[in-house]
Amino acid sequence: MKITSPIPYGKQYISEDDLNAVQEVLRSTHLTQGPKIQEFEEKFAAYIGAAYAVATSNGTASLHLCTMALNVKNGQKVITTPITFAASANCVRYCGGEVVFADIDPQTYLLDISSVEKLLEAASPGTYAGIIPVDFAGRAVNLEAFKQLATKYNLWIIEDACHAPGGYFIDSKGNKQLCGNGKFADLSIFSFHPVKHIACGEGGMVTTNNLELFKQLNRLRSHGITKGDDQYINSKDFAAGIANAADFPGWYMEMQQLGYNYRLTDIQAALGISQLTRADQGLERRRAIAANYFNAFNEKPFVLNQSGVVEGHAYHLYILEVENRLGLYNYLRQHNIYAQIHYIPCHLMPYYRQQGWNEGDLPNAEAYYRHCISLPMYPTLTDLEQEFVIDTINKFYHA
Missing domain, CATH: 3.40.640.10 (Type I PLP-dependent aspartate aminotransferase-like (Major domain))
Incomplete structure (x- = not known):
C-alpha cells in the first residue's frame, strides 16, 4: 500500500x-x-x-x-x-x-x-x-x-x-x-x-x-x-x-x-x-480513529504508552510514546506522513530557563517528551490513510 x-x-x-x-x-x-x-x-x-x-x-x-x-x-x-x-x-x-x-x-x-x-x-x-x-x-x-x-x-x-x-x-x-x-x-x-x-x-x-x-x-x-x-x-x-x-x-x-x-x-x-453544527460528528470520528490506533498498537513492544481508549477523551491528538522517536519521525516524513511532537516542555524553553528552570526539575514531563509523537488525527482522515500510517510505523519497527 x-x-x-x-x-x-x-x-x-x-x-x-x-x-x-x-x-x-x-x-x-x-x-x-x-x-x-x-x-x-x-x-x-x-x-x-x-x-x-x-x-x-x-x-x-x-x-x-x-x-x-x-x-x-x-x-x-x-x-x-x-x-x-x-x-x-x-x-x-x-x-x-x-x-x-x-x-x-x-x-x-x-x-x-x-x-x-x-x-x-x-x-x-x-x-x-x-x-x-x-x-x-x-x-x-x-x-x-x-x-x-x-x-x-x-x-x-x-x-x-x-x-x-x-x-x-x-x-x-x-x-x-x-x-x-x-x-x-x-x-x-x-x-x-x-x-x-x-x-x-x-x-x-x-x-x-x-x-x-x-x-x-x-x-x-x-x-x-x-x-x-x-x-x-x-x-x-x-x-x-x-x-x-x-x-x-x-x-x-x-x-x-x-x-x-x-x-x-x-x-x-x-x-x-x-x-x-457538526462538532459531535467530528468527535465521533476522532474517537473511532483513536480506537483503531489503540487496537493496532496495543501490546506492541516498541510502544511504551499511548493515548488509549478513554471515556470522554476528545482526541485533538493521538499520542504514542516510542523508542527511537526521532528515527520514527524522520521515517514517517520520508513517507509523506507529517507527525508532530506535542510538546517540548515549557520549563525547558530558553525563556523559562532564564526564570530558573532546569533539566531534571520535572522528570515525568521530560521523560514523556523524549518518547512522544502525535499521529495524524482529524475527522477527514480516511480508513485507507490511517491504515497506511499504521503500516508505515510497523515497518519502521519491523513489527
Missing part, C-alpha cells in the same frame, strides 16, 4: 455550508461587532453547558483576558503544566505573575494533582493565586478534584480546554462533566485554530458561570470600554449629568479600565457557528 498525498497531523475541513455561512456575512452590513458574535457565543455556551461565553480573537487572547479578569498581579504565583503550548504559561507572565510548573502524571499526561498539592503544602498561605490545568490532547482533567484543592487553598482555576470541546470526565456522582461547563473552573478557554475541533482560522472563547467575570471579560476584550447603551455599564460618573443608561446618547462610551482589542469578527463567528 502506498499513499502519495501528504498526511498532516491535523487538518481543517471546510464544507459548502461553511462557505455559504461566510458568504452570507460578506454580503451583510456587519463584518465585525455584529450579530453573529452573540449568536456564536450563545450557541457555543449551550453546546458546552456553560451560562456565559465570550468570543475572542484567539486562544492566547482568551488566556490573557482570564488572567486580567482574575487580577493576577506582579509576583503572584500560578501553577500549570509544562506539557502544553506556551500560551498556557505565558498568560501569567503577561500580567507580571510568576509561573510555577508542576509535573505530569506519566499515564494520563495531565497535570499531576499530587505534585500540585506538594507545592501548596510547602508554601506559606497566599503564595499561590491559582491553577491552570490543561485538557491536554483532549483528555479531560478531573476538575472536581482540583476544585477541592483550590477551595482548600483559596485559589482560582482557569481550565485550558483548547484541545477538548465536547470532552468530559465522570464526577464522583457518576455524572458527565463537559469541559468548559463552569461547574468547577472559574473560567475555561477554547481555541478555534484550523487544526482544532472547530476551525475559524483564528479565534477563541472563554466560558464561565460567573456573571461578574463575564461582564469584566466583555469590557477587557474591547479596550476596557463600555458604551452608553451597554447593559453592563457600571460607572457612577455619567457624562453631562445624564442620570441613567437609558438616556445616554448613542455616541457616549466610557473607558473604565485598560483593555485590548481581542475581538472576533462576524466572518469567523459565522464559520464557527457552521462548524459547531
